[in-house]
Amino acid sequence: MSALNRNHTHNLGPAIEVSGLVCGYGEQTILRDVTFKVARGEIFFIVGGSGCGKSTLLRHLVGLNPPTAGSVRFLGAPFSEADLGTRRAQLRHFGMLFQGGALWSSLTLRQNVALPLEEYTSLTRREIEELSALKLGQVGLGGYEDYYPAEISGGMKKRAGLARALALDPEILFFDEPSAGLDPVTSRKLDELIVEIRAMFGTTIVVVSHELASIYDIADRVIMLEKQAQGIIAEGAPRTLATTSEDPRVKEFLTRGTGKVPIL
Template sequence: MNAATSTAPAIEVVDLICGYDGEAILENVSFTVRRGEIFFIIGGSGCGKSTLLRHMVGLNPPRGGTVKFFGHELGLNDVAARRERLRTFGMLFQSGALWSSLTVRQNVALPLEEYTSLSKREINEIATLKLAQVGLTGFEDHYPAEISGGMKKRAGLARALALDPEIVFFDEPSAGLDPVTSRKLDELVLQIRETFGTTIVVVSHELASIFSIADRVIMLERAAKGIIAEGPPRELALNSRDPRVSEFLRRTDTLT
């Protein structure tokens, strides 16, 4: 790693244009995510939060702009380079996205089988360790249908952590969870950052999570097709003069 990349932010997004079928959902979006930061992408329904995430990680090709990870572009046209970049981050989807026909341990083993040349025994040992890190010891041989929604999210997180990624992306991690389970997931996210120094990027509209674990946020707005606020969430809630921002962030008594 050269000096430029060693000091580069974890993620740098410059003038990104995101959209589908010829329609731009977001235009000229620019921001950076610092190393080891818990960074939230927030906003109301339909503002483009998940769209931005999908374009950032290459699931959909951007219509313009650039995304760099630790100073390097993802390399959408270079299969080898893209594969190497993908090893540096994991992703937890809304539902957990577990394969129903595989056990929890087999689900966690999938990226290890895809991206490493480890033996089956070594892969099973790592998968078991990752499940222990998210509190699922004893559930390794259960199938997704046999565990709760919160446990599925934890299993999905264990899979996202399988390759010891430098960045983990979360798409609406609290969706479908009760407040207690959601809070426990937030605590787990904090634990991962503190233990491994992992950079965390979260798409969410849940105020409890935003105020409890986010270091900084960007807020998207549908009509603006981009970012209307950026900064620590509590500071934005207390000081923003934009009614769209204050209405979103002060819609409960979370600040009290």
């Protein structure tokens, strides 16, 4: 299904359904009984302090680590309980931007973006090259197609990673700490890009972050994780949570400990 004709799909049920998910590595449990839903076309943030398990949850959502218990469903179809072949087929409908961009260092930016297209489409080489250049242009990297990842800055690497994540016109996009290591202006531009992608393609977007500026600017809804609680302690729109939540941990995080919603 092309992302371009996927607008106004809110009545199709949630994009992501997570129920009773238990995440951990080996014997160690990080999160217990995580349950939430993400509506189609929503910009959804997973927030919380350092070490609370945000990135762990994301890794378990996309199957990079197997959950200890619980289930994940994407677009109505079971994912975490499906066999490897089915999961790999489903993964083609997602895009993921890793913290450092995770570009394949031996390939140019164009080749990085082209790889998913080569693997999963029957387009000709010429078409793939044109499409790769288009995706790189969309994230503001026109003219850098033949650069290697080592030759560009951290912010550009993230944008190139985003272009690669967009290559297959995904229905769900995952971002792991998109603003980590970026200056405020670059970070803000990346936020604008996220909003643009949603507006243009109706993509469901899940972001792991603890950047308050991004959370207040673009998040429709957030869940907040907490280390001691080993799970979700709050869910809702960020400004509503900041002003109405009774939980001091939520209030402290969303107001940076000042008790007031920051003016951003």
